[in-house]
Amino acid sequence: MRRVKRFLSLAPGERTLLVRTLWRLSRTCLELHLLSREKWQMLLAPATAQAATPRQRFSEGQIAWAVRAAARYVPTANCLPQAIVAKQLLEEQGYHPLLRIGVQPPQALDLKAHAWVESGGRILVGDDGHPYQPLGAAR
Helix, strand or coil: CHHHHHHHHCCHHHHHHHHHHHHHHHHHHHHHHHCCHHHHHHHHCCCCCCCCCCCCCCCHHHHHHHHHHHHCCCCCCCHHHHHHHHHHHHHHCCCCCEEEEEECCCECCECCEEEEEEECCEEEECCCCCCCEEEEEEC
């Protein structure tokens, strides 16, 4: 009940953003699990110019908040789907984010990978406090 009250206390635009993010994050997780690697790689492609013009402008911080909040309700929403959705939403709002995928230096046979989104030289989504060596950037 507390979550419902908290949701209803949000501004209407924030509620819309949160619901849209929850839907997109759920769909992205499903696509990553069900589609072949070749097909889900298009999720990493830049947003197309045909994306609908948003009715309300959201800040980078609002989008990062919505992705983190929605991820708490999608069991398989690890760093990769969060980064993909954050990148898509940011691009739709006219920002120019970088989706990064990196690895930590391996310790024995334990290789750890992570995905995050940067904008303006700062991490918006996926800052877990550990150093990762970026493999490349998806624009």
